[in-house]
Amino acid sequence: MAVAARGLGPAVWLGGGAIEVLRNQRRLWAVSGVLTHALWLAALLGALLALLYAVWFTRFEFTWQTTVAPPGFFVALVDALGWLPGLLGFPRPDADTVLASLNAPASDAAAHRLWAWWLVGIAVAYGVLPRLLALLGCLIGMSAFGRAPRLDLAHADWAPVLARVQPATHRTGVSDGDGTASVIDHIATPRDTLGGPRHLLGLELHPGTPWPPALGVADLHVHQADAHAEREAALKHLGDERRARLLLALDPRNTPDRGLLRSIAECSHRAARTGVWLLGGDTANPERIALWRERLGEIGLPERDCLARHNDAARWLAEDA
Numbered sequence: 206m207a208v209a210a211r212g213l214g215p216a217v218w219l220g221g222g223a224i225e226v227l228r229n230q231r232r233l234w235a236v237s238g239v240l241t242h243a244l245w246l247a248a249l250l251g252a253l254l255a256l257l258y259a260v261w262f263t264r265f266e267f268t269w270q271t272t273v274a275p276p277g278f279f280v281a282l283v284d285a286l287g288w289l290p291g292l293l294g295f296p297r298p299d300a301d302t303v304l305a306s307l308n309a310p311a312s313d314a315a316a317h318r319l320w321a322w323w324l325v326g327i328a329v330a331y332g333v334l335p336r337l338l339a340l341l342g343c344l345i346g347m348s349a350f351g352r353a354p355r356l357d358l359a360h361a362d363w364a365p366v367l368a369r370v371q372p373a374t375h376r377t378g379v380s381d382g383d384g385t386a387s388v389i390d391h392i393a394t395p396r397d398t399l400g401g402p403r404h405l406l407g408l409e410l411h412p413g414t415p416w417p418p419a420l421g422v423a424d425l426h427v428h429q430a431d432a433h434a435e436r437e438a439a440l441k442h443l444g445d446e447r448r449a450r451l452l453l454a455l456d457p458r459n460t461p462d463r464g465l466l467r468s469i470a471e472c473s474h475r476a477a478r479t480g481v482w483l484l485g486g487d488t489a490n491p492e493r494i495a496l497w498r499e500r501l502g503e504i505g506l507p508e509r510d511c512l513a514r515h516n517d518a519a520r521w522l523a524e525d526a
Contacts, residue, residue, distance in 0.1 A: 208257045209234050212449055217364055217424075220392075228231060229433045233346075233360065234343075234345040234346070235268060235343045235347040236259065236340065238342075238343035239340060239343045239344060240345060240348065240445075242336050242339045242340040243525060245336050246336040246340055246376055249328075249332045249333050249336055250333060250405075252328070252332070253325070253329065253332070253333055256324070256325060256328055256421045257325065257402060260324070260325065263453040264317075265317065266310035266311075266317060267306055267310065267311075267317055267320035267321075268306055268307075268308065268309060268310050269303065269306050269307050269308070270308055270439065270463065271307070271308070272308075276303075276304050276307055278303055279303050279355075279455070280303045280304070280305065283297070283299065283303050283323070284464065286317055286327060287323055287326065287327075287332070289330040290323065290326025290327060290329065290330040292426075293326065293329065293330055293334075294325025295323065295325065295329070295330070296319050296322050296326070297322060297323065298316070298319050298323055300321065302316050303321075304317060306320070314403050323383065365393075390467060390470040390471060390474075390504075391470055391503055391504050391505040392469070392470055392473045392479060392505035392506045393473040393474040393476075393479065395408075395477065395478040395479075395507075395510075396477040396478065401448035401449050401450055401477055401483055402424070402426060402448070402449045402450070403422055403425045403449070403452075403513075403522050404425075404426045404427075404428065404439075404442065404449050404452070405418075405420070405425055405426070405427045405428070405452050405454060405474070405521075405522065406428045406429070406430060406436075406439055406440075406448070406450045406451060406452070406453050406454065406472065407427075407429040407430070407453075407454040407455075408431075408436070408453055408454065408455055408465070408468065409426070409430075409431055409455070409465065409471075410429065410431070410454070410455075410456055410484070411456050411458065411459075413458065414484065416429060416441060417429075418454075418457070418484075418515070418518075420515075420518060420519040420522060421519055422522045422523055425522065426442060428442065434441060434469070436468065438476045438498070440472060444462070446501065448477050448479075449475075449476045449477060450477060450478050450510075450522060450524075451472060451473070451475070451476035451478070451480070451482070452480045452481075452482050452518060452522055453469060453472060453479065453481050453482065453498075454482045454484055454518075455469075455482070455483055455484065456483075456485075457483040457485065457486065457488070457489045457490070457493045457494055457497055457513075458493065461496060461497050461500040461501070466500060466501075466504050468518075469501070469504070470504055470505075473506075478510070479506070479510065480506075480510040480512060480518075481497075481501055481506060481510065481511050481522050482512045482513075482518040482521075483511070483512065485496055485526070486513025486514060487513070487514055488513070488514070489513070494513055497511070
């Protein structure tokens with residue numbers, strides 16, 4: 206039993222997770238409705254086929270029996286129940302047929318066939334048809350949402366899951382074998398950026414990283430580059446006069462290796478002033494932030510230009526000094 210319970214554990218978790226996702230996206234009623242009505246429709250169709258088989262290959266005699274009900278009661282009942290099946294083309298027994306079937310089977314074989322089709326019409330009109338319409342309504346409700354359900358990975362509830370399924374670090378180039386910060390170039394000397402353009406460049410961001418971020422900075426040029434060619438294309442927008450203020454957005458889960466540090470240094474030589482924003486620094490691993498600050502300091506980036514908070518990044522881009 207213990208082994209079986211362990212085997213069912215992942216299925217239970219996946220089922221619970223699927224239900225929670227559907228509930229958050231307001232799809233649970235439609236999906237559960239489709240499953241429920243589909244099962245009921247299959248059962249009712251099976252019952253309808255069984256009824257058709259019974260009346261087709263077996264002889265039945267239909268009789269209404271009562272002790273106290275007046276004959277007019279059955280006439281009205283049969284007429285009311287047969288109204289909807291009559292709209293679908295099924296026959297509806299008249300008053301003479303109903304009265305002929307009270308307390309004794311009718312002598313006319315055609316009356317029994319009429320009763321058989323009336324009974325089939327009742328099963329279709331009040332059994333199969335409502336379930337079919339309900340199933341179609343749920344299917345329309347599902348399609349009204351458009352795209353398939355997606356996980357909101359930016360929500361804080363998914364942080365523990367992402368921490369387990371994604372690596373804490375990500376190698377983006379050649380790492381220094383001896384642990385030293387041997388880089389080819391250094392950060393360029395800052396210059397005055399008064400009146401210069403503002404640029405935000407995302408370097409080698411992880412998939413799913415919210416981009417672009419809302420910083421509230423006017424006339425901000427936003428770029429993203431995951432390859433050398435994309436980075437060069439983005440840097441062309443800075444011009445050759447080194448008047449731009451450039452903020453490089455990085456994921457602190459990346460490894461600050463020699464290749465990435467060289468890219469940062471090369472970007473700094475295309476701008477008047479360069480800063481580095483470690484995205485999610487408020488919630489990132491403090492050791493990773495400290496490592497990044499140390500390696501960036503070794504290539505000449507001033508500590509005031511290494512940012513980890515969202516508000517500090519927005520303030521840095523808005524400055525003119």
